[in-house]
Amino acid sequence: MLYQVLIxxxxxxxxxxxxxxxxxxxxxxxxxxxxxxxxxxTVFGSGGSGNFLTKTTTWLAIGFFVISLVLGNLTANRTKSVDEWNDLSVPVSEQTMPTDAIPSDIESAEAIMSENSDVPTADDVATKVEDGDIPN
Known part of the structure; x- marks a missing residue:
């Protein structure tokens, strides 16, 4: 709440x-x-506008710098959502991973990869080279 008010x-x-x-x-x-x-x-008289505007600008600038320092201090202690991905101290087995999406055998994994991949396999490239679609 304080952070939003300061912003x-x-x-x-x-x-x-x-x-x-x-x-x-x-x-x-x-x-x-x-x-x-x-x-x-002028609106403020012949010499009064300079003093009023100068003093107001000075106090607003002081407030601006003070709030800048307070906001910097508040945001320095916050943890970012990206930091949890960079934590190498937690083993992979303890992290939450959907195990039902991982195939158990190699053949089904290769079948899923070949169906969902846009990258051609080595066999696809070899057949295109033999057919003359891709020059050597």
């Missing part, structure tokens, strides 16, 4: 950071306003 908060903070960075003006953007190339009137 949702992580995505929301990332989207908010992207939005805030795109809204902010660059450091040299005020130079154009002094020469009459832009409007210095």
């Amino acid at each position: 949702i908060a992580y995505v929301l903070i990332a989207l908010a950071l992207i939005g805030l960075v795109l809204i902010q003006q660059g450091k040299g953007a005020d130079m154009g306003a002094s020469f009459g190339a832009g409007s210095s009137a």
Whole structure:
């Protein structure tokens, strides 16, 4: 439950950071306003938007990095489903294998393999070479 909440908060903070960075003006953007190339009137006042947006971006970035570290710590201790296949300490006899699917004699195994295999056998290749279908 905590993992899902952190992931949702992580995505929301990332989207908010992207939005805030795109809204902010660059450091040299005020130079154009002094020469009459832009409007210095903003929604937050003439100088208030920079402080508010900068502080908000800073706190969101801190939250983003803290959640990144917490999520990294949570996922480092999780076991993956692939890891159970790589466990060589358990013998094959103790693992769950369907024994009814394994044929008991060699002839029936060869019959099943020849029916279900897309790979031609050596006899098939030899007959095709003799017939001239496959060049030597």
